[in-house]
Amino acid sequence: MNYGRYLTAVSRARKSLSLSKLVEIQQRASPGSLIALSTGMPNTSCFPLSSAHLYTRKGKKLDLSPLWMNQGLQYTMSQGHPEMVEWGKQLQRRKHNPPTDYLNHEGKMDLCVTAGSQEAICKTMEMLVTQGDNILIETPTYPGLLSIAKPMGCNMLEVETDEHGPKISSLRSILSNWNPTDSADVWSDIPRVFYTVSSGSNPTGVTTSLERKQQVYQVAREYDFLILEDDPYYYIQFTKTPVPSYLSMDVDGRVIRFDSFSKILSAGMRIGFATGPQPLIEKLVYHMQVCTQHANTLSQMICLLILQDWGQEGFDAHMESVTEFYRKRRDIIVESCDTWLxxxxxxxxxxxxxxxxxxxxxIPDTGDLVMQKALDAGVLFAPGNAFHANDATPSPYLRASYSQAPEEDIDKGIQRLAALLKKELKQTASG
Known part of the structure; x- marks a missing residue:
């Protein structure tokens, strides 16, 4: 893997800040072993907080000690607090067992803690994509990615999807404009990245099947592009066994995976992480150094407090509980649709x-129906055109989310939509 060919000129030019190594040395030193007269880190004795007590929903008390509070209020390494980084790596090994993790070369797996997966996606796109580049995306796709990509001036090549994930016929049809046997110098405009939401896709709810992932990965090897695996819903899969990730099959080191705690621990703490080949994660860390510096340290310490209290078994038990919560709501909305729609x-x-x-x-386009008529009827959905690169294109689709509304209101909302559609179609027939 020649990672240099994927990077923008700005990313290739990024180097580690000369003083950042000092923070790492200071943080890794054992207490009392080093007199630090180097960094400009503030003295934590000037901060107003000294400790905190947290209570779980089950009533258990967790203590954020003065030592941990001081760490939480202080700068940390741009890659993330060392314990948080190591916890994330162990999670990836346990859940995905990346083939590249144990290879003895510079392409081995690495991880960076970010302010939610959104920051990781944004910084990765800025690292890999520049104006005029062709990139592959699913359609429909996560609108957060569209908001990142559109102002960059890149050409978004939309890969059609079905109930199994990205359609290989669509992917190959797009790539047929290039010859995979030619060098990158010949085809300088060949797509270098493919963005995909691999589990519980936002908006479709589809999880890409193992067979489809294997096919996509094979195409990626043929055309030598990177796979950006956005997977915030990996732990909310309703099948008995989760579908293996792209990371789990990445023998080349061409997958950058984005995970998020927003859906399973807290959205407001803004903790996520990017996992991928060490040379690319290193460039991502350099970007962090000159931007946000690091993800919120206090949030990292609180996450660590919870995760260490749980242990692996407790983490898995919580994921099962979260999955069951959303499975029940999924069943409610599907039953309601079966009844009314x-x-x-x-x-x-x-x-x-x-x-x-x-x-x-x-209904040829849901825009007006969702944003005006349904809203007037007291129910709110997301219009389908919000999930396409060209949001001016009419779309007969809409997205319903069953995460927030009280269970008893889900059926009411679907009933209101059914009544509205009945009225709309009656008017169309009579007109």
Whole structure:
């Protein structure tokens, strides 16, 4: 893997800040072993907080000691607090067992803690993509990615999806414009990245099947592009066994994986992490150094406090609980759609995540219906065109989220949509 060919000129020019190594040395030193007269870190005795007591929903008390509080209020390494980084690596090994993790070369796996996966995605895109570049994305896709990519001036090549994930025929049709046997110098505009939400896709709720992932990975090897695996819903899969990730099959070191604690621990603490080949994660860390410096240290310490209290078994038990919570809500909205919408819409039952993607029959575009008429009827959805690169294109789809509304309101909302559609189609027929 020649990682230099994927990087923008700015990313290639980034180097580690000369003083950042001093912070790492100071943080890794055992207490009392080093007199630090080097860094400009503030003295924590000037900060107003000294300790904190946290209580879980089950009533257990967790103590954020003065030592941990001081660490939480202080600068930390741009890659993340050392214990948080190591915890993340162990999680990836346990859940995905990346093939590149144990290879004795510079392409081995590494990890960077970020302010949620959104920061990781944004910084990675800035690291790999510049104006005029061609990039591969799923359609429909996560609008947060569209908000990043559109102002960059890149050309988004939309890969069609179905109930199994990205369609290989669509991917190969796009890439047929290039010859994979030619060198990168010949085809300087060949796509170098493919962005995909691999579990519980936002908006479709689809989890890409293992067979489809293997096919996508093979195409990536043929055309030598990177796979950006956005997977915030990996731990909310409703199947008995989670579908293996792209990271778990990455024998080349061409996958950058984005995980998030937002859906399973806390959205407001803003903790996520990027996992991938060491040379690329290193460049991501250099970007962190000159931007946010690091993810919120106090949030990292609170996460560590919870995770260490749980242990591996406790973490897995919590994930099972979260999955069951959303599975129940998924079942409620699907049952409601079966009852009220069978004559007005089509949908695929989501196998993970928080979303139901439905096509409204006889409605060429849901924009006006969702943003005006449904809102007037007291129910709010997301219009389908928000999930496409060209949001001016009419879309008969809408996204329903079953994560927030009280359970008893989910059925009411679907009933209101059914009544609205009945009225709309009646007016269309009479007009």
């Amino acid at each position: 069978k004559d007005y819409a089509e949908w695929t039952v989501p196998d993970s995540g928080m979303f139901l993607w439905m096509k409204l029959l006889g």
